Amino acid sequence: MTISSEQLARRGHTTAAQVRKDLSHFGSFGKRGLGYGVDELRDRLRIILGLDRVWPVILVGAGRIGSALFEYPDFKKRGYDCVAIVDTDPEKIGEKWGERVIQPAEELESLIKELRATLVILAVPASAAQLVAERSVNAGVRGILNFAPVQIQVPEGIPVENVNLVMELEALSFQITRALTTVKHRPPEGR
Amino acid sequence: MTISSEQLARRGHTTAAQVRKDLSHFGSFGKRGLGYGVDELRDRLRIILGLDRVWPVILVGAGRIGSALFEYPDFKKRGYDCVAIVDTDPEKIGEKWGERVIQPAEELESLIKELRATLVILAVPASAAQLVAERSVNAGVRGILNFAPVQIQVPEGIPVENVNLVMELEALSFQITRALTTVKHRPPEGR
């Protein structure tokens, strides 16, 4: 089974040249005249993305966002293993989510170390995010997925990905507003 | 109260020159020798982002992601008004979330038209996302925030923002993996 850069481009809303350039950056694993072997491509990308191993993740914050994430269907399938959940709320501590029992937030550092967690998901209020991030990094975490609507400060070399609902909506309102303000289809100039 | 491009840059993890260039793209509203008036800057950005009006939003899917979004604290504050919630699950239809009653998904088109909704949030399974998107656009929606882990196809001119937990985690694993593979601090060459 094989797929061409052209077909990949259509699926990803991009161009064939772009697909080829991007892939070539990591080596050349297509077959000229044929395309890319789907299985080989999948396996190569798995390795490039670091998905050829299991990443132990700790979820901080057992609120609604936390539970939505925990239930996310592909989470485990894609190589991420939620090894612990912590929260500050005494009401929630001890509660069982699937296999996992919600633990007190004070345990964060020891859990990170014991379970060798490499990633944390911050599903906490904005006011708590910075402190939790610092504690996590000090305990040895290598990357942070931040759902709190604040820009957290971490040492260089620790990647942070931010997900912020309001900013996504703002991106939409901006584009819609701009479309209204701008000439619809600036005609190709001349001739 | 005034703030300099330098200060803004530090907060946004960027550079002063970048901040100035970006803002200058929309006009020049700083004071030389002083910086930017915080209030004026806020107001200008509100207008640029289209936040000087209320955007009626319909939430499609009353599962965990949907409820997390609905509870999101800044949602309303920032000018987004969730005017309706729909779901296909008969168990959920009729349930009350705050002021709103969950409505049957068949009503989607009529709700969009009646309530003049401009944005929809797709918090539905991947298998349903494309159809819901098409129905929404046909009914007049102007932008889509998609939480389903599929790339949806929409007519040109309809902005779509995607939020995909697994892809965010993959971005982290990629960066961590690459840091391990790459020279830590390629020394400045020469001398």
Place this chain on the structure above:
DNA sequence: GCATGTGAATAGGTTCACAGCC
């Protein structure tokens, strides 16, 4: 004097177009 706003210089990313290989 100080920080903006902006051309000029630079770097980075995308598209073109075609040689190379299946």
Place this chain on the structure above:
DNA sequence: GGCTGTGAACCTATTCACATGC
């Protein structure tokens, strides 16, 4: 013949550096 891989051309974005105006 068909599609990849890749230099070269092109285009866009970032950085520099300084004239401008408070």
